Amino acid sequence: MAVTWFVQPHPDATLRSTETSADDERTLYAGALGGFDSTTVRAFEHYRGIEPFVAVNARGWKCLIAINFESHILFGMNCPPPGADPFIEIPVLANRDDYFEAVFPEGTVIRLTLQDDQVRVFLHRAPQGD
Secondary structure: OHHHHHHOOOOOEEEOEEOOOOOOHHHHHHHHHOOOOHHHOEEEOOEOOEEEEEEEOOOOOEEEEEEEOOOOEEEEEEOOOOOOOOEEEEEOOOOOOOOOOOOOOOOOEEEEEEEOOEEEEEEEOOOOOO
């Protein structure tokens, strides 16, 4: 079991759930996206401008949504069937006018996963150029 722990990837950050109210921006956004039960919206801590939240869609499936409300950027939404963990991958691309380019090299992928009621962040860094 100890060997398994060493070979498994470990998150670069683990985001905890935060307080969410009925008039919270995420709750209103989930309502605008449609098909989400506003009572199921849960916000999580931010990660470098990414504001993740979870909501349950009309099918009863958990959805992970990643957005930046200040810049009105929807990074992604994923609603897999029960038994699968939702995830979103955000590539860092040059000249896309986002703030990741200044922090991570082009080709880096920021992967958010919802596991055990936590959003985990994994960075798959691109190799540095010469």
